[in-house]
Amino acid sequence: SQTIHQWPATLVQPVGSPLSLECTVEGTSNPNLYWYRQAAGRGLQLLFYSVGIGQISSEVPQNLSASRPQDRQFILSSKKLLLSDSGFYLCAWSGVQRETQYFGPGTRLLVL
Amino acid sequence: KQEVTQIPAALSVPEGENLVLNCSFTDSAIYNLQWFRQDPGKGLTSLLLIQSSQREQTSGRLNASLDKSSGRSTLYIAASQPGDSATYLCAVFTGTASKLTFGTGTRLQVTL
Numbered sequence: 001s002q003t004i005h006q007w008p009a010t011l012v013q014p015v016g017s018p019l020s021l022e023c024t025v026e027g028t029s030n031p032n033l034y035w036y037r038q039a040a041g042r043g044l045q046l047l048f049y050s051v052g053i054g055q056i057s058s059e060v061p062q063n064l065s066a067s068r069p070q071d072r073q074f075i076l077s078s079k080k081l082l083l084s085d086s087g088f089y090l091c092a093w094s095g096v097q098r099e100t101q102y103f104g105p106g107t108r109l110l111v112l
Numbered sequence: 113k114q115e116v117t118q119i120p121a122a123l124s125v126p127e128g129e130n131l132v133l134n135c136s137f138t139d140s141a142i143y144n145l146q147w148f149r150q151d152p153g154k155g156l157t158s159l160l161l162i163q164s165s166q167r168e169q170t171s172g173r174l175n176a177s178l179d180k181s182s183g184r185s186t187l188y189i190a191a192s193q194p195g196d197s198a199t200y201l202c203a204v205f206t207g208t209a210s211k212l213t214f215g216t217g218t219r220l221q222v223t224l
Binding site for chain 1: 116143144146148153154155156157158161201203205211212214215216217
């Protein structure tokens, strides 16, 4: 069966520090991968998606970037965090883009 | 631009009641509609996916309907239980944007 992992679970970082969140998927190959952010009181916002290694699509201009160095690994990064980057970050995968998406447990990021 | 609205934002019902959650979307050119459940501080769990050509889907005590032409979906929960307490999110996959657009959710509390 397929599983999706995210780490860390919780992160507290100072403004201006770098960020690296990791997501890995097991039990499937060539998944579509997604990064979402869920801010308090707001809906899920798609940040990035990837249909293959090295293929990243960005949905909104922002302070973040994403990379897919391996088939089942998706990394969310920032060089300098802003207060507005605080939120709950969720990684998800799907077999093809239109199918059901399966979400990881999320990373709660607090930027102080 | 696709917009998804969920009403009500919050709902509290006694155990055993049948209930209906509503979802509406502005662009009827969708491939599918998905319902998710999110427990506090957790990731999303997929409940049901309705293809644009379908009218409804059922899973256990859950039944989701889709009226694509009017831009509406409902999630019916029969014989509610305290374990059903969670936030329920609907999302539509829009072909033009090739992504899921989420509503802000309905927070459900089922009381004893």
